[in-house]
Amino acid sequence: xxxxxxxxxxxxxxxxxxxxxxxxxxxxxxxxxxxxxxxxxxxxxxxxxxxxxxxxxxxxxxxxxxxxxxxxxxxxxxxxxxxxxxxxxxxxxxxxxxxxxxxxxxxxxxxxxxxxxxxxxxxxxxxxxxxxxxxxxxxxxxxxxxxxxxxxxxxxxxxxxxxxxxxxxxxxxxxxxxxxxxxxxxxxxxxxxxxxxxxxxxxxxxxxxxxxxxxxxxxxxxxxxxxxxxxxxxxxxxxxxxxxxxxxxxxxxxxxxxxxxxxxxxxxxxxxxxxxxxxxxxxxxx
Numbered sequence: 461x462x463x464x465x466x467x468x469x470x471x472x473x474x475x476x477x478x479x480x481x482x483x484x485x486x487x488x489x490x491x492x493x494x495x496x497x498x499x500x501x502x503x504x505x506x507x508x509x510x511x512x513x514x515x516x517x518x519x520x521x522x523x524x525x526x527x528x529x530x531x532x533x534x535x536x537x538x539x540x541x542x543x544x545x546x547x548x549x550x551x552x553x554x555x556x557x558x559x560x561x562x563x564x565x566x567x568x569x570x571x572x573x574x575x576x577x578x579x580x581x582x583x584x585x586x587x588x589x590x591x592x593x594x595x596x597x598x599x600x601x602x603x604x605x606x607x608x609x610x611x612x613x614x615x616x617x618x619x620x621x622x623x624x625x626x627x628x629x630x631x632x633x634x635x636x637x638x639x640x641x642x643x644x645x646x647x648x649x650x651x652x653x654x655x656x657x658x659x660x661x662x663x664x665x666x667x668x669x670x671x672x673x674x675x676x677x678x679x680x681x682x683x684x685x686x687x688x689x690x691x692x693x694x695x696x697x698x699x700x701x702x703x704x705x706x707x708x709x710x711x712x713x714x715x716x717x718x719x720x721x722x723x724x725x726x727x728x729x730x731x732x733x734x735x736x737x738x739x740x741x742x743x744x745x746x
Contacts, residue, residue, distance in 0.1 A: 552681070553745040555744075556688065558743075558744060558745060560675065560743040560744055561685065561688055561689070561744075563734065564668075564671070564689045565688065565689045565692035565693050565696070566696065567668055567728060567731050567732070568668040568669060568689050568690065568693030569692060569694070569696025569697050570724050570727070571661070571693075571728065572665060572668075572693055572696070572697035573696060573697045573699075573700035573721070573724070574664070574700075574724070576698065576701050577700050577704050577717065578600075579604075579701075580701035580704070581705070581708075582596070582599065582600050582603065582654075583599070583600050585646070585714045586650070588714075589647060599651070599654055600654075602658070603654040603658040604658065604662075605658070606657075606662060607659075607661060607662030607665075608662065609658075609659075609662070610631075610659045610660070610663040611662045611665065613663070614630070614631060615663070615666050615670060618670065622737050623737055624667060624670060624735065625733070625736075627667060628664065628668070628735075629729060629732060630663070631664040631667060632664065633660070634656050634657075634659045634660030634663075635656070635657060635661050635721075635725050636722045636726065637656045637660075638654070638656035638657030638658075639657070639719070639721045639722035639725065640718075640719075640722050641653035642657075643715050643722065660725075668693075669686060669689065671735050672686055672689040674737060674740065675740045675744050681746070685744070704717040
């Protein structure tokens with residue numbers, strides 16, 4: 461039986477959970493920095509360019525790509541070259557032909573869709589309700605700051621148990637509550653809604669990737685699963701802001717889009733029930 465829970469595997473699984481949580485926390489930390497700093501940077505540029513255009517503020521962040529490119533070129537001096545061990549035997553069954561891979565991809569995609577919709581449409585939503593650009597950007601910055609904390613705490617909580625479903629359910633409930641508040645009472649408790657969304661989405665983002673990696677004890681096979689799940693999932697998530705924008709154009713409000721995301725959290729709860737670690741050895745074929 462290839463699925464074994466040795467002490468070493470437990471330790472590896474816990475390190476993977478922490479590493480994924482830290483990586484995703486770095487991602488949302490960057491989003492928080494940009495959302496909070498975008499308005500001040502834009503106005504600093506306007507003082508010199510005398511052109512009131514948000515694109516000037518946005519273009520400044522393109523300079524960070526140059527720093528990232530320099531770091532990427534020097535990665536070989538810091539990171540060791542990856543080693544791939546191949547065990548002799550029969551050819552592995554293609555992951556693309558296995559139902560669980562597509563289930564995991566859809567689960568990751570739906571969870572990330574909530575994040576991308578909030579990132580893209582939360583400020584315009586509140587600006588449409590009468591808020592200033594700076595206030596709406598600050599709200600998004602607050603939400604993503606909560607995501608940073610949740611992205612560290614929930615994976616750390618999940619690594620204490622082999623079964624991640626309880627913590628995933630917690631993240632889904634928090635996310636659903638946040639979307640419900642955005643739908644029904646966006647102006648009454650905006651920061652409570654942002655707190656719930658940040659805590660839920662911030663934890664769901666890494667947890668949905670962790671549960672995908674959990675499906676196989678072999679590092680190379682788990683890495684392949686993660687690659688497919690992220691590739692397909694991000695494609696799904698990339699379409700969600702477009703769909704939300706189309707809903708807004710047709711109905712004149714984001715309320716139905718937020719309500720749809722709340723319903724999607726319920727659907728994800730139904731999918732999450734399937735992620736019983738005792739079944740992983742059967743649902744992914746080698």
